[in-house]
Amino acid sequence: MLNIALLSALSYFICYAGNWLLGQNMADRPIVIGAVAGLLLGDLKQGLIIGATLEAVFMGSVNIGGQVSADYSAATVFAVAFATNTALAPSAAMTIAIPIGILMGFVTMGVNNVFLTVFATLMDKWAYEGNEKGLLIYLNFGVWFVKNVFFASVVFFGVYVGYSGVSVFVKSIPAVVMTGLTVCGQLLPAVGLALLMKMIWTKEIGIYYLLGFVIFMYLKLPIIVVAIFGIILVISIANRDFEMNRIKRQGLAVGSTNSNENDLEDFLQ
Amino acid sequence: MKYLNDLSIDDKKMVNSIAWRSLNAHCSRVGGQARQMAIGFLWQIMPALNRYYKDQPEKKRDALVRHVQFCNVSNPVYPLLAGIVASMEKENSEVEDFDTSSIVAIKAALMGPLAGIGDSFLFSVVRVIAASIGIGFALQGSVLGPIIFFLIYNSVTMGMRFGLAYAGFVSGRQFITTMYKNGTLAILTKCAGILGLIMVGAMTASTVKFSTAIVIPISGGDAVKLQSSLDSLFLGLVPILLTLGCKKMLDKRININYIMLGILVLSILMAVFHIV
Numbered sequence: 414m415l416n417i418a419l420l421s422a423l424s425y426f427i428c429y430a431g432n433w434l435l436g437q438n439m440a441d442r443p444i445v446i447g448a449v450a451g452l453l454l455g456d457l458k459q460g461l462i463i464g465a466t467l468e469a470v471f472m473g474s475v476n477i478g479g480q481v482s483a484d485y486s487a488a489t490v491f492a493v494a495f496a497t498n499t500a501l502a503p504s505a506a507m508t509i510a511i512p513i514g515i516l517m518g519f520v521t522m523g524v525n526n527v528f529l530t531v532f533a534t535l536m537d538k539w540a541y542e543g544n545e546k547g548l549l550i551y552l553n554f555g556v557w558f559v560k561n562v563f564f565a566s567v568v569f570f571g572v573y574v575g576y577s578g579v580s581v582f583v584k585s586i587p588a589v590v591m592t593g594l595t596v597c598g599q600l601l602p603a604v605g606l607a608l609l610m611k612m613i614w615t616k617e618i619g620i621y622y623l624l625g626f627v628i629f630m631y632l633k634l635p636i637i638v639v640a641i642f643g644i645i646l647v648i649s650i651a652n653r654d655f656e657m658n659r660i661k662r663q664g665l666a667v668g669s670t671n672s673n674e675n676d677l678e679d680f681l682q
Numbered sequence: 683m684k685y686l687n688d689l690s691i692d693d694k695k696m697v698n699s700i701a702w703r704s705l706n707a708h709c710s711r712v713g714g715q716a717r718q719m720a721i722g723f724l725w726q727i728m729p730a731l732n733r734y735y736k737d738q739p740e741k742k743r744d745a746l747v748r749h750v751q752f753c754n755v756s757n758p759v760y761p762l763l764a765g766i767v768a769s770m771e772k773e774n775s776e777v778e779d780f781d782t783s784s785i786v787a788i789k790a791a792l793m794g795p796l797a798g799i800g801d802s803f804l805f806s807v808v809r810v811i812a813a814s815i816g817i818g819f820a821l822q823g824s825v826l827g828p829i830i831f832f833l834i835y836n837s838v839t840m841g842m843r844f845g846l847a848y849a850g851f852v853s854g855r856q857f858i859t860t861m862y863k864n865g866t867l868a869i870l871t872k873c874a875g876i877l878g879l880i881m882v883g884a885m886t887a888s889t890v891k892f893s894t895a896i897v898i899p900i901s902g903g904d905a906v907k908l909q910s911s912l913d914s915l916f917l918g919l920v921p922i923l924l925t926l927g928c929k930k931m932l933d934k935r936i937n938i939n940y941i942m943l944g945i946l947v948l949s950i951l952m953a954v955f956h957i958v
Binding site: 433434435436437438439440442444445447448457458461462464465466468469470472473475477482483512515518519522525526527528529530531532533536537540541543545548549552553554555556557560589590592593594596597599600601602603604606607608609610611612613614615617618619621622623624625626627628629630631635636637639640642643644646647648650651654655658662 | 704705706707708709710711712713714715716717720721722724725728739742743746747749750757758797798801802805806807809810811812813814815816817820821823824825827828831832835836839843864865866869870872873874875876877878879880881882883884885886887888889890891892917918921922924925926928929931932933938939941942943945946948949950951952953954958
């Protein structure tokens with residue numbers, strides 16, 4: 414049990430901390446972390462399948478600007494760890510992992526957005542003093558290390574405390590609550606997608622959201638095909654816009670000799 | 683790029699270093715929401731500061747102070763911003779009365795559009811395509827799944843890092859101000875947004891699922907299943923309304939945690955009352 418908890422924490426550290434250390438390389442996505450956790454815990458195949466299933470569930474959840482709708486990495490590690498517990502079916506392990514992911518999301522967001530703010534004054538102070546080592550080594554890599562060791566230990570204790578009790582706990586959950594949790598898992602991606610959408614949405618282009626939805630829902634096309642349609646559409650829109658732009662500027666050049674120098678000033682304000 | 687040949691070996695070394703260092707730019711997030719990836723930006727721009735301010739400690743210190751302020755762009759797009767800033771820092775080191783506030787201004791002006799283009803392209807398009815290929819393999823228990831996913835996403839981003847770092851440094855702020863002036867930036871933002879929204883729409887249809895168990899008994903006739911009536915009205919009505927509702931709540935600055943807790947409680951209540 415100690416081993417399982419340690420290896421779970423290790424796979425979380427490798428994938429989650431590694432993702433942030435090396436260019437947000439997506440190693441923290443369920444599909445990757447599931448495989449890593451499966452490999453370390455001795456059941457690669459189970460890890461791959463759980464990872465792929467949870468990747469589809471959390472497709473819409475990404476970590477944007479420090480807002481994360483659920484810690485999908487922790488959810489996957491817990492699901493794989495609990496699935497090695499013979500008394501628990503993999504599907505039950507996945508269901509129980511989703512609320513755990515939400516809880517872990519609170520922890521990571523609390524640290525990243527709230528706790529780390531206390532360092533802001535130190536950043537300014539060290540910058541004034543020209544303390545490069547402090548800024549670049551301690552605050553960049555040091556904070557990365559300490560923070561992620563903390564997250565990994567939360568995972569460690571979660572698995573360690575939960576492992577033996579989880580099957581008893583899951584069996585003690587009334588069937589109706591278990592159904593509720595499953596439903597929650599199916600509705601929750603809405604929050605992550607809303608977050609993605611909020612980043613991009615403007616009134617002018619909002620309608621294209623409906624287009625993507627309808628193409629997938631009614632035509633049942635694979636998501637790659639939807640992407641190809643989208644790319645073709647966007648290229649033709651861009652071509653038209655560039656053309657319009659060119660005509661407009663030609664018109665302006667003929668209409669007046671006044672250049673648009675002020676635009677840049679406004680832009681930089 | 684015809685200017686590429688004009689770069690000295692030292693220039694190339696510095697630009698490559700900026701591109702490599704962008705990998706670590708999202709490491710710590712120290713300073714929390716107020717600073718986001720500021721330290722990461724400083725880490726990237728250090729090769730330029732070390733080089734240009736070698737004999738000007740006063741200006742270097744000012745640059746440190748300048749670059750610990752709020753900064754956040756999608757990680758693989760960071761080198762473009764860093765390349766542009768590096769070319770401006772170079773100017774500052776050579777010219778006596780350079781207005782350094784223009785460096786801060788260009789960072790602030792570009793962050794939004796670049797993050798918008800980068801996030802919608804990378805998270806909603808590249809990642810989703812890579813994942814949908816990878817999931818197919820992984821579900822069959824093939825280890826190729828995660829490997830293909832990882833390789834597709836990261837080969838795209840690695841290419842971007844180097845291309846953008848050179849583009850940023852070689853053309854400097856000229857490049858981006860021209861792009862702004864002739865409307866190219868606005869068109870790119872719009873198109874990345876459209877593509878992103880189409881993909882988010884498709885993901886809503888594929889991942890958000892809801893089905894009600896409510897059956898409406900009709901006296902003297904067959905009972906009506908509410909879900910089939912909903913389906914004949916519009917497939918996926920509840921998922922799309924829920925997602926748009928969540929977006930409305932996020933727009934109103936309702937804490938995302940409350941929204942998630944709300945969905946959890948609602949789901950359990952629906953189960954208790956046999957709605958689902």
